[in-house]
Amino acid sequence: MSKIINSGGDEAEFAKPLYVPIKRRSFFMYAGATAGATALLLSGCSDDDDNGVTPAGMVNLGAGDVGVLNFAYALEQLEAAFYARVKASPASDFSATEKDYFVQVAAHEAIHRDFFKAAINRDAPGKIIQDLTPVFDTIDFTKRASVLSAARTFEDLGVQAYNGAGKYLKTPAYLVIAGQIVSVEARHAAYVRDLISNGSFADDSIIDPITGLDKALEPTAVIAAAQGFIKEKLDATNVGK
């Protein structure tokens, strides 16, 4: 019995819900297997399919699960950079509550970015894409309306991206993580939409009134929509494949 208790480690570890460690352990098993499988997959492809900057100067997000993770990482880099600007110099016509809430949103997105970076480097060493350079020339950070409009674009796009990419993930643990993040993006989207126009959190422009479904976009369509905000050219053609 002492052996069992000892395996729990310290008090905090002891109290943790143990569903989590199961997933952690299997996550590593899966992750290791996936990384290996991905490496095999990639080694069987042409040079153009590899991650990183290709000879054509494009940032290739890669293939398989790691491609999906890089795809998410690219979007989270964009969102995190956007909200970091909002947090650093908020528009003067934001209310105190709005400023406070956007500081929280900025933290969520920075966490998502840092998390993907850590997870990709751990599970698929050498496959992570470079740091991207955001292009926010079209956004007037001094104007609440301009910031909210851009935020709505980023958040709705984020929801559509995860909704469309989930089916390409082969590792259950990654799918759960994507699900854990997309609902937070949807909460952000609803909040921003309600700030723009109260009641537009899930209006007919974004939710199909007949099926009650949110939108889902294929990775290439998402990148096409996001490309205008990113200096480097991104290639998502092999994401999930």
Next chain:
Amino acid sequence: MNIFRIIEQLSEVDADTLGRFDSRRAVFKTLGSTAKRGALAAAPVFVASLFQKAYGQTAKPTVVEVLNYAQTLELLEEDFYKKMVAAGQIPTGAPKAAIDLILKHESAHVKLLDATIKALGGTPVTGIKFKTSAFPADYATQLVVAQALEDTGVRAYKGQAGNLMGAMAGTTNLLQVALQIHSVEARHAAHIRGMRQQTAWIQAADSSLPAPLGPAYTGAIRESNVVQSNVNITNQLANPYSANDAAASFDEVLTMAEVTDASRAGGLIGA
């Protein structure tokens, strides 16, 4: 019967034995209190249920079972909002418009799931109602229940994503459809929370709220959790983050058993 010896032996062949229980502390605490009550006669039953809980849920539900589970929740939500509209206490204007919109979506989800289950050759669950005796008399508490239902719904769909991997109905990818419902539930939850002057996202402290809200944020993995895939978000990333931001940046799953438990949605279903 030496329960600890059994667990220890099991753990030698199955490294995840302890992980299968709710938490190490909970297992031993429950065992301790059971012993204190002197309920030795009931011990075999108790132990059996313990292992049933730990090992009994490993069978993956069928796609139709998952969709009927989703349908149960959608029917519950739909009936709740119908009752809320019928109660007539929602202020006209933005609040009424929001509840009407949410009800419209829940009804759409019911129709979609009904058709999908039939298309798969299954029998859609019907007749699920929000228990009349549990329906709150006042508008403020109705919103509390709405928040609990929506945030529970988000967690419930998230919990089934893995069971829908690769599931198709004709050319329709059912995992994607589930995700497309999941994010709508999250938008609903966000708005209802806003109607209650809460942040759109779940705060770590929500896991400590009294019922009926609290149980929506607890479970084997609480919404206050700050560890994701073995990474402590507060101190193991490139930058440090507060426990609240770490918790709020990731929503958590609930299992089928947790959602249908009497402390959560299961306790709201009735005549």
